[in-house]
Amino acid sequence: MAQKVELELVTPKALLRSLEADMVVVPGGEGDIGVLRHHAPMLSTLRPGVVDIHDNNEVSDRVFVAGGFAEVTEDRCTILAEEAVPMAELSQARAEQEMDAARKAAQEAEGDYAMRKAEQRMAVAEAMQAAVQEK
Amino acid sequence: MASLKELRNRINSVKSTQKITSAMKMVAASKLRRAQEAAEEARPYAERMERMVGALAATVLGAPGAPPLLVGNGRDQTHLIVVVTSDRGLCGGFNGNIVRDVRKQVRDLREAGKTVKMITIGRKGHEVLKREMGDFIVETYDSVAGQKGVTYEEARDIGGRIRELFDHEAFDVCTVVYNRFKSAMTQVVTHQQLIPFALPDTVETGVGTGAGRAGAAQAVYEYEPSQDGILAELLPQNLSVQVYRALLESYASEQGARMTAMDNATRNAGEMIDDLTLTYNRQRQANITKELNEIISGAEAV
Numbered sequence: 429m430a431q432k433v434e435l436e437l438v439t440p441k442a443l444l445r446s447l448e449a450d451m452v453v454v455p456g457g458e459g460d461i462g463v464l465r466h467h468a469p470m471l472s473t474l475r476p477g478v479v480d481i482h483d484n485n486e487v488s489d490r491v492f493v494a495g496g497f498a499e500v501t502e503d504r505c506t507i508l509a510e511e512a513v514p515m516a517e518l519s520q521a522r523a524e525q526e527m528d529a530a531r532k533a534a535q536e537a538e539g540d541y542a543m544r545k546a547e548q549r550m551a552v553a554e555a556m557q558a559a560v561q562e563k
Numbered sequence: 564m565a566s567l568k569e570l571r572n573r574i575n576s577v578k579s580t581q582k583i584t585s586a587m588k589m590v591a592a593s594k595l596r597r598a599q600e601a602a603e604e605a606r607p608y609a610e611r612m613e614r615m616v617g618a619l620a621a622t623v624l625g626a627p628g629a630p631p632l633l634v635g636n637g638r639d640q641t642h643l644i645v646v647v648t649s650d651r652g653l654c655g656g657f658n659g660n661i662v663r664d665v666r667k668q669v670r671d672l673r674e675a676g677k678t679v680k681m682i683t684i685g686r687k688g689h690e691v692l693k694r695e696m697g698d699f700i701v702e703t704y705d706s707v708a709g710q711k712g713v714t715y716e717e718a719r720d721i722g723g724r725i726r727e728l729f730d731h732e733a734f735d736v737c738t739v740v741y742n743r744f745k746s747a748m749t750q751v752v753t754h755q756q757l758i759p760f761a762l763p764d765t766v767e768t769g770v771g772t773g774a775g776r777a778g779a780a781q782a783v784y785e786y787e788p789s790q791d792g793i794l795a796e797l798l799p800q801n802l803s804v805q806v807y808r809a810l811l812e813s814y815a816s817e818q819g820a821r822m823t824a825m826d827n828a829t830r831n832a833g834e835m836i837d838d839l840t841l842t843y844n845r846q847r848q849a850n851i852t853k854e855l856n857e858i859i860s861g862a863e864a865v
Contacts, residue, residue: 438608440715440807441601458788471615472787473796497797499615506611510719510800541727 431465434504435481437491439512445481445491452505453480454498461498463505470500476555478515478562479507490515492559494552511552515559523560527553567850570843574836581832587653588825594712595747595818601712602744602811609804616760616801618784619794630791632726632798635759636735641678643701643734644668645725645757647741647809648688649817650705655824657742657750657817658687664752665740669696680734684721684810701728713810715803722803729758741809742816748823750816757805760798 435452437445452463455477461470474496481489496509513522530553534546565573616633623629646665648658665688669679679699683689686705693700702724704717728734737758742750755761786793 436607436611438611440605440608440718440804442604443607456787457792461787468785470785470787471619471793473793497615497793497800499611508608508611508615508800510715539727541723545723 432483433463433465433467435507436504437479437493437507437509437512439509444509444512444514445489447481447489449481449483449488450485451482453482454505454507455479455493456498461500463498463500466502467500467505469502470498472498472500474498474507474509476552478559479512492518492556494555495548518556518560520560523553523557526556529553565842565846567843567846570839570846574839574843577832577835577839581829581836584825584828584832588822588829591654591818591822591825595815595822598712598811598815598818599744602808602815605715605807605811609808612797612801612804616797619790619797620760623790623794630794630798632729632758632802633760633794636732638735639677641680641734641736642672643680643682643725643728643737645682645721645737645739645806645809646684646688646692647739647813648683648685649813650686652687653824654817654821655827657820658685658691660750660752661740661742662688662691664754665692666695668740668754669699682721682725685813701733713807713814715807718807718810719803722799722806725757725806726799726802739806739809741813742820744812744815744819747819750820753812755805755809757802760801 432448432450433452435445435447435449436443450464454461454463454472455475457473457475460477461472474493476494477492479491479493480487481491483489492513492515493507493509494511496507498508499506530546530549533542533549537543537546620633623633644665646661648661652658665681669681672679679696680701681692681696681699682702682704683692683700684704689700689703689705704721725737729737736756738754738756740752740754743753745751
């Protein structure tokens with residue numbers, strides 16, 4: 429595979445990853461999407477999950493994202509994540525901490541918006557736990 | 564003429580004031596650097612977000628059933644103004660400029676027969692506006708920039724609240740007013756319309772002027788789950804990002820304004836100390852001369 433796809437992973441806080449890879453697997457809203465070069469242009473939502481970066485026939489990097497969007501063009505894949513944590517920095521303890529915080533938020537939530545937010549947070553925490561166990 | 568003791572006290576008090584202002588200047592300078600970095604780091608996200616919204620907006624604009632967050636709900640009666648100020652004073656005209664501008668805007672809108680609502684962010688602006696037009700304020704946030712500076716979570720909460728109000732049809736048009744950071748010395752009071760979302764010019768022209776590849780790609784995006792589905796998520800997100808950007812800009816501006824103000828204050832204190840020291844020395848000399856005169860004339864009399 430000579431031709432690589434450019435990956436950019438950005439969060440509101442920083443440009444987290446900017447590199448070239450053979451393939452990027454993105455957790456799309458309706459199922460995982462494997463992006464190679466010359467993929468058809470596409471916009472997709474993301475669900476909380478793990479972005480796998482494949483390079484040189486191995487998974488070279490994994491990053492957990494808490495939802496967001498992906499823009500795919502012919503030679504580039506841009507991931508806009510609300511929050512992103514490299515899998516290397518993720519641990520069982522961190523996931524549990526997140527889970528507790530989410531539970532607490534759900535209990536305290538009042539009003540539509542807070543409820544929705546707490547639900548989202550819960551989903552993120554669950555996905556994070558799943559990702560950690562898989563690791 | 565003030566006595567020597569009074570002058571000495573005066574000089575000491577100005578000196579300690581100068582110490583405080585120069586310390587504040589230093590603190591503001593280091594905070595400014597961090598604020599600028601934060602603004603810098605948030606830029607890629609906002610730019611890409613804008614590009615996405617721009618690409619999507621181009622295809623839905625004018626189409627029936629376009630999302631109200633993007634094109635508005637067709638009315639123009641109630642205006643929501645989000646006022647971003649700082650929590651602390653001592654930063655020159657930073658808050659005053661914003662408040663003056665808001666006051667004018669509110670007057671214009673009311674003269675045009677519109678209803679005005681307000682969200683204030685930052686304690687300083689709230690204090691002033693509460694007195695004059697407390698009835699319009701629907702929501703208040705303070706200490707947006709805490710110890711860690713501006714966080715995205717806070718911006719998201721504010722964005723969520725704005726969206727909630729919009730969903731309940733509490734307002735039709737939303738504008739955010741903040742100080743845009745130009746340089747450490749200059750801040751520009753900026754109005755930005757959030758709802759309906761005003762596309763920056765760069766996006767609209769960018770579509771046409773991009774290379775052939777980009778131009779072709781723009782037209783044939785596939786959407787997952789669907790164009791509407793993506794817009795429904797992208798637009799609220801974009802709202803939060805715009806708020807975040809305004810907060811970051813405002814925070815950096817605040818530090819810049821404070822640094823400049825404190826620099827001036829330190830310099831003024833220095834001048835004052837020089838003046839006072841001169842007066843003090845003159846007075847001291849005059850006293851000595853007077854005493855000598857008295858001794859000499861006393862000796863002559865003997």
